[in-house]
Every structure is written in C-alpha cells, then in structure tokens.
Amino acid sequence: MRILFLGDVMGRCGREGVSRYLPDLRRDYQFDFVIVNGENASHGRGLTEKHYRDLLEAGAxxxxLGDHAFDQRExxxxxxxxxxxLRPINMTNSAPGRGSMMYESQGGQRVLVINALGRVFMNPINDPFAAVDEALNGCPMGDVADAAIVDFHAEATSEMQGxxxxxxGRASLVVGTHTHIPTADHRVLAGGTAIMSDAGMCGDYDSVIGMQAEEPVNRFTTGIPKERFTPAEGNPSVCGVAIETNGAGLCTYVAPVRVGGSISEALPEYDC
Ligand SMILES: [Fe+2]
Ligand SMILES: [Fe+2]
Structure with missing residues (x-):
C-alpha cells in the first residue's frame, strides 16, 4: 500500500499549496491513503470546518491536529x-472527538491512524507513549490493520525518535509534525517501521516557520511584541513523507516529499 503524509498546513498559503499539488501527487503516485495535518490551516491557528472540507476535497x-487543535472554537x-x-489521543478525557481511528482505503485496506502530542518543551499533557501503546495494541497490524500511521506532534527530535x-515493528510510519521544518532522517528501523523526525509544513518557507519574518525577528531582537504573527503568503511548498508497505503493514520504502515554493524538491521513486 502507498501512503502519503503531509505536514502542518499553514494558513491560506498552505491550503493553496495542498489544493494545487495534492490531487496530482495522489494520482501520479497512486497513493492509496493520504493523511494531512491541518492544525494551522486557518490563519495559522486551528482548523475551521470550511478549511477541513477543503483539505478533504484536495485529496486528504x-x-x-496538534497543540492548536481547538484554537478555532467551532x-x-x-x-x-x-x-x-483526529485530535491528539493524549488530551484530557473530556476533550471531544477521538485520537485514533481505523479507516478503510478506497481499495478496502484497513489503516489505523493515531495522532499524539509530545511533552518535551511543550505544555503538560497525558503520557503519549502509554496512549499510543494502547491504540496500537488494540488494532495490531497483520491482524486487524493493514497499516498503522502515527502522527507524533512534538517539539523535540529526541522524543520523536523515542x-x-x-x-x-508495530506501526508502518511514525512521523513528527509541529516544528514546520522537514528533517532528512527518514529511514526504516530494524523492525520495519519508517520514521521521520518532522514532515515539514505546507506553506511559504520564505518565513519563520510559516509566519511573516518581521514580527518573529522583532521579538527575537527586542523581546517586545509589536504586532500579531501573520502567516506568510508567498509561493507555497507542500512537504511530507511517502511510504510503501507490505502485506504485514511494515514499511518497504520511505521517501521525503517536497514540492513547489522555495524549498528543494524531493519526490518518491517507486518501482513501478
Ligand atoms: Fe504546526
Ligand atoms: Fe503544533
């Protein structure tokens, strides 16, 4: 099975990038299943219903979601x-929605998706390892799942690697989101799980992690807020990771995906 994961969609620019590039990516590389992190899709903060539907329309x-899951009250x-x-699985029990779910691809394959939030350099939250463990054990690959994807929304590369x-051996892919910068450490671990510390964002990289650079630079240099952060709205890049899995759900191929905008291009090279 071929699965594409795209990192944090940042504002209007990120949404435009997904609408522009995802339909072709999905068709050209014959992805069976596509997951998109939308936590910043609405002006950098959360996700409105309209923008959620735009991402589905584009091919997700x-x-x-992530730490910005409920920035938009709707x-x-x-x-x-x-x-x-999906919102992070390790939020409080009173949070609405769900943090993991089994889905069916168009071809009838069963894909477990889990969203979890890290704790290193982030706000206090329940243990993500225990929550992911429970979700994976409840839907083992090769038995009730044909693939399992973990979106680990974390600040620290160390926690993501952990x-x-x-x-x-229990998931097809564990991919980081949240830093908005794609890492070059995509690889398959000994047990057959692909990892990548961060998928990067879908948005304008001529920015400070998706925001127009002026205000972040002002705050770094003066320590005094001058205005609100505003999403950059230049030429969008779409960034993520593509995998191919075998019958047991384990990863046989992993490649970075970077298309458009100011960041260097990378595309999968599947065998057929
Ligand atoms: Fe984000
Ligand atoms: Fe985040």
Whole structure:
C-alpha cells in the first residue's frame, strides 16, 4: 500500500499549496491513503470546518491536529461528528472527538491512524507513549490493520525518535509534525517501521516557520511584541513523507516529499 503524509498546513498559503499539488501527487503516485495535518490551516491557528472540507476535497482521507487543535472554537463541534478529523489521543478525557481511528482505503485496506502530542518543551499533557501503546495494541497490524500511521506532534527530535523506536515493528510510519521544518532522517528501523523526525509544513518557507519574518525577528531582537504573527503568503511548498508497505503493514520504502515554493524538491521513486 502507498501512503502519503503531509505536514502542518499553514494558513491560506498552505491550503493553496495542498489544493494545487495534492490531487496530482495522489494520482501520479497512486497513493492509496493520504493523511494531512491541518492544525494551522486557518490563519495559522486551528482548523475551521470550511478549511477541513477543503483539505478533504484536495485529496486528504484523514486530517490530524496538534497543540492548536481547538484554537478555532467551532472545531469542538465539528470533531464530535466528523470521523475523519483526529485530535491528539493524549488530551484530557473530556476533550471531544477521538485520537485514533481505523479507516478503510478506497481499495478496502484497513489503516489505523493515531495522532499524539509530545511533552518535551511543550505544555503538560497525558503520557503519549502509554496512549499510543494502547491504540496500537488494540488494532495490531497483520491482524486487524493493514497499516498503522502515527502522527507524533512534538517539539523535540529526541522524543520523536523515542516514539519511533517504541513503535518499531508495530506501526508502518511514525512521523513528527509541529516544528514546520522537514528533517532528512527518514529511514526504516530494524523492525520495519519508517520514521521521520518532522514532515515539514505546507506553506511559504520564505518565513519563520510559516509566519511573516518581521514580527518573529522583532521579538527575537527586542523581546517586545509589536504586532500579531501573520502567516506568510508567498509561493507555497507542500512537504511530507511517502511510504510503501507490505502485506504485514511494515514499511518497504520511505521517501521525503517536497514540492513547489522555495524549498528543494524531493519526490518518491517507486518501482513501478
Ligand atoms: Fe504546526
Ligand atoms: Fe503544533
């Protein structure tokens, strides 16, 4: 099975990038399943229902979130009824929606998707390792799942690598989101799980992690906020990771995906 994961969609520019590039990517590389992290799709903060539907329209099967999950208050209602929208699994029990779910690809294959939030350099939250462990054990690959994808929304590469090894042999892909910068460490671990510390964002890289550079630079140099952060709106790049899995759900191929905008291009080279 071929699966594409795209990192944090940043504002209007990121949405335009996904609409521009995802339909062709999905068709040209024959992806069976596509996951997109939408936590910043609405002006950099959260995800409105309209923008969630835009991502589905562009070709996402599932949209995941992160620490900005409920920045848009309407998401509280949307996620309670929309099964293809996931928030981090290790939020408090009172959070609406769900953090993991089994989906069916167009070809009838069963894909478990889990969204979790890291704790290193982030706000306090429940243990992501225990939550991911429970979700994976509840839907083992090769038995009730044909693939399992973990979107680990984390600040620290160390915590992300730890999650990768923790899931090795039990997930097809563990991919980081949240830093908005793609890493070059995509690889398959000994047990057959692909990892990549961060998928990068979908947005304008002529920026500071997707925001127009002026205000972040002002705050770094003066320590005094002058205005709000505003998403950059130049030429969008779309960034993520593509995998291919075998019958047991394990990864046989992993490649970075970077298309458009100011960042260097990378595309998968599947065998056929
Ligand atoms: Fe983000
Ligand atoms: Fe985030």
């Amino acid at each position: 099967d599932v949209v995941t 998401t509280l209602g949307v996620i309670a009824r929309e099964e293809t929208l 999650m990768g090894h923790f899931c090795d």
